[in-house]
Structure formats: C-alpha cells, structure tokens
Amino acid sequence: MSRSPAAIPGAPLLQAQGLGVQVPGPGREARWLLRGLDLAVQAGQCWVLLGRNGAGKTQLLSTLAGARPPAEGMLAVAGHPLAAWPLAELACWRGYVPQQVVDAFPAPVLDVVLQGRHPHLSRWHWEGEADSALARAALARVGLAGFEGRDVTTLSGGERQRVALATLLTQDPPLALLDEPLAHLDLAQQLRMLDLLAEDVRAGRRALVVSVHDLSLAQRVATHALLLDGQGGPALAGPVEQVMREDTLSAAFGHPLRCREIDGRRWWLPA
Numbered sequence: 001m002s003r004s005p006a007a008i009p010g011a012p013l014l015q016a017q018g019l020g021v022q023v024p025g026p027g028r029e030a031r032w033l034l035r036g037l038d039l040a041v042q043a044g045q046c047w048v049l050l051g052r053n054g055a056g057k058t059q060l061l062s063t064l065a066g067a068r069p070p071a072e073g074m075l076a077v078a079g080h081p082l083a084a085w086p087l088a089e090l091a092c093w094r095g096y097v098p099q100q101v102v103d104a105f106p107a108p109v110l111d112v113v114l115q116g117r118h119p120h121l122s123r124w125h126w127e128g129e130a131d132s133a134l135a136r137a138a139l140a141r142v143g144l145a146g147f148e149g150r151d152v153t154t155l156s157g158g159e160r161q162r163v164a165l166a167t168l169l170t171q172d173p174p175l176a177l178l179d180e181p182l183a184h185l186d187l188a189q190q191l192r193m194l195d196l197l198a199e200d201v202r203a204g205r206r207a208l209v210v211s212v213h214d215l216s217l218a219q220r221v222a223t224h225a226l227l228l229d230g231q232g233g234p235a236l237a238g239p240v241e242q243v244m245r246e247d248t249l250s251a252a253f254g255h256p257l258r259c260r261e262i263d264g265r266r267w268w269l270p271a
C-alpha cells in the first residue's frame with residue numbers, strides 16, 4: 001500500500017510550530033504544561049523527552065501522536081498537517097506506543113503483533129504469510145521467539161512491553177513515538193531494547209521521540225533532547241549536548257546532578 005498523501009521532499013518527519021499543551025486546572029482555568037514549542041524531527045535522529053514526574057511528557061507525546069489536539073500551534077507529519085492525514089495512512093508513517101497497554105480480551109501474541117501490519121493492508125486483505133513472517137521476526141528481535149501462541153493477557157509486564165515494541169517494529173513506521181518503553185524492563189532488557197531501537201535510527205531508517213527517566217540510558221542513544229520544566233514555560237529543545245548539561249538537568253529535576261565519562265560513555269549521577 002502506498003504511503004499517501006505523499007511526503008513532501010525534505011520535510012521533517014515531525015514538525016511542531018508554536019505548540020502548546022494544556023490540561024484541566026484546579027479551577028475553571030486550563031493549565032499550560034508547555035507553550036511555544038518549535039521542533040523538527042528528521043530520520044536518523046533520536047529525541048529523548050526528559051522532565052520530572054508530572055512535567056507533561058505523556059501529554060506532549062500523545063499530542064505529537066495526534067491522540068489529543070494541541071491547545072495552540074501547528075503539527076505536521078512528513079510535511080502535511082497532522083489533521084489532514086487519514087488515520088490508516090498516518091499509521092504507515094508514525095507509530096505510537098503509549099505508556100500502558102490494556103488488553104481487554106485474551107488473544108494470541110502473534111495476532112497482537114500482526115496488528116502492526118493492519119495499516120499496510122488494503123481494506124479487503126487479511127494478513128498473509130509475509131506479514132506473519134515480519135511479526136515472527138519482530139518477536140525474535142525482542143527476544144520473544146516461541147511466544148507466538150501465548151495468550152497476551154498472561155504475559156508479565158516486561159514481556160507485554162516487549163510485545164508492544166515488536167508490534168511497533170512490525171508496523172515499521174519512519175517516525176516512532178514511545179512513552180517510557182523501558183519502564184517494566186530489567187536492566188539487561190532495557191539496554192537490549194534501547195540498542196535495538198537505536199539500530200534503526202542509526203541506519204537512518206527511523207526517527208524516535210522517546211520519554212526515558214534514566215538519564216544515562218537517555219544519553220546512550222540521544223542525538224537530541226527535549227527538556228520540559230513542567231511550569232508551562234518553553235521547553236529546552238535541541239542537540240543533546242546543548243540540552244543534557246549538568247546545570248540544565250539539575251535545575252529541571254531540582255537536584256544537583258553530575259555527568260562523568262566512563263569507558264567512553266557519559267553517565268549521570270546524583271551529587
């Protein structure tokens with residue numbers, strides 16, 4: 001199936017101009033989480049979304065994904081306003097993995113992962129062998145080969161999170177938005193999944209926007225960072241070395257933080 005409307009050559013995969021995000025406030029007034037965000041995300045970039053609890057990472061990600069409307073400003077995917085995209089065609093371009101997935105019904109894991117192929121199939125076509133092969137390969141990539149027949153409602157939190165990643169890999173969108181995809185994973189799986197996501201980005205096949213609480217893990221893959229102050233002020237957004245600094249992160253998290261280089265990698269430690 002073609003990815004239409006056609007991408008505008010040279011346009012960012014995701015662009016925001018003057019974006020503002022609000023939630024209901026304690027009184028009648030809405031509360032701004034963020035205003036005036038300008039952003040241009042290109043293939044080969046990994047944007048990490050940082051900020052303390054309640055800063056607005058989830059609300060921003062769901063706005064960028066088109067799951068809730070922005071309070072102000074403009075959003076475009078591949079050069080077209082987000083609202084202009086038919087949903088199925090948008091899903092060929094951008095994938096969104098929310099923080100929590102609730103399974104209302106029992107279903108085999110393979111069927112869940114195959115949902116990633118649905119945007120690519122025309123209306124009257126069922127998934128075929130090639131689609132199943134992609135879903136199986138994605139399960140193998142997240143270390144869940146052999147789980148195809150398992151009932152998804154019986155999985156552990158970490159296994160379910162890896163199934164969500166396998167579904168995204170099967171969808172294979174050029175732009176992936178992920179909300180704390182490492183939250184339920186043990187340390188080894190966190191590193192494995194992060195490196196797996198980064199692999200496609202480094203190959204220039206994908207752009208990521210991902211919220212991560214662990215600053216050292218974020219630093220491992222980020223090319224760019226977006227730091228929310230949680231006060232409705234402008235976010236700090238740009239190349240990772242401009243945003244992930246001791247002064248900016250210490251101020252944002254309200255605790256002195258130090259960055260140290262060990263074995264060629266940068267690690268963040270509380271002072």
Ligand SMILES: Nc1ncnc2c1ncn2[C@@H]1O[C@H](COP(=O)(O)OP(=O)(O)OP(=O)(O)O)[C@@H](O)[C@H]1O
Nearest residue numbers: 023024025033051052053054055056057058059060
């Ligand atoms: N429907 C709502 N009504 C009122 N306030 C809301 C609503 N939804 C979210 N909020 C508030 O908006 C703020 C941002 O929430 P959000 O979930 O985006 O934070 P977050 O940065 O993802 O936090 P965490 O790191 O804890 O996951 C929080 O203060 C939250 O309580």
